Amino acid sequence: AQSVTQLGSHVSVSEGALVLLRCNYSSSVPPYLFWYVQYPNQGLQLLLKYTTGATLVKGINGFEAEFKKSETSFHLTKPSAHMSDAAEYFCAVSLNNAGNMLTFGGGTRLMVKP
Amino acid sequence: DGGITQSPKYLFRKEGQNVTLSCEQNLNHDAMYWYRQDPGQGLRLIYYSQIVNDFQKGDIAEGYSVSREKKESFPLTVTSAQKNPTAFYLCASSFKAGGPHNEQFFGPGTRLTVL
Numbered sequence: 001a002q003s004v005t006q007l008g009s010h011v012s013v014s015e016g017a018l019v020l021l022r023c024n025y026s027s028s029v030p031p032y033l034f035w036y037v038q039y040p041n042q043g044l045q046l047l048l049k050y051t052t053g054a055t056l057v058k059g060i061n062g063f064e065a066e067f068k069k070s071e072t073s074f075h076l077t078k079p080s081a082h083m084s085d086a087a088e089y090f091c092a093v094s095l096n097n098a099g100n101m102l103t104f105g106g107g108t109r110l111m112v113k114p
Numbered sequence: 115d116g117g118i119t120q121s122p123k124y125l126f127r128k129e130g131q132n133v134t135l136s137c138e139q140n141l142n143h144d145a146m147y148w149y150r151q152d153p154g155q156g157l158r159l160i161y162y163s164q165i166v167n168d169f170q171k172g173d174i175a176e177g178y179s180v181s182r183e184k185k186e187s188f189p190l191t192v193t194s195a196q197k198n199p200t201a202f203y204l205c206a207s208s209f210k211a212g213g214p215h216n217e218q219f220f221g222p223g224t225r226l227t228v229l
Contacts, residue, residue, distance in 0.1 A: 043204055044218075090156065102218060
């Protein structure tokens with residue numbers, strides 16, 4: 001079984017500041033990791049994913065995340081926040097076996113101050 | 115354009131009534147999913163289907179039912195047995211269930227309100 005913890009249900013940054021959203025997972029085997037973004041009253045959109053290979057993953061809208069096995073983390077970062085980044089962000093984990101479901105974290109709401 | 119459609123976007127229901135939420139995908143995905151999202155909370159899995167004519171209960175299946183008669187369609191019925199059905203419902207699909215093919219694509223959601 002696997003689980004995901006997102007530290008901080010709300011994060012507030014100023015426009016132009018660094019965005020750091022934290023995600024830690026627990027898994028007995030190497031996981032596949034995902035970050036999704038959700039804008040109000042909309043579905044989720046995939047930002048980026050880690051499956052194998054390079055541990056630093058680049059996604060859409062200038063976001064990136066680094067898989068750190070030793071820390072069981074997959075934190076999401078963006079060097080400079082934009083007002084349009086205000087949304088809810090979900091980290092998710094999946095294991096490499098057929099039928100295994102995505103397990104989502106509780107989400108982090110990012111607020112960007114002008 | 116390929117994608118997932120959900121209808122209606124907003125749905126109102128009187129207590130004691132069953133209601134069916136539609137989900138259609140043209141991505142040729144085998145697996146489809148239904149999630150429930152409550153304010154300030156994450157996603158909870160209601161039902162999922164890995165192949166036509168087969169589906170499994172998720173974490174909160176009580177009070178819900180599904181069918182998967184066609185690959186493209188996975189409707190969700192919220193029955194009168196669901197005690198607190200007011201929520202945002204999200205449908206998703208993926209090429210397969212599990213592993214690196216588990217990247218899920220989401221529909222725009224249906225907001226159900228029980229009056």
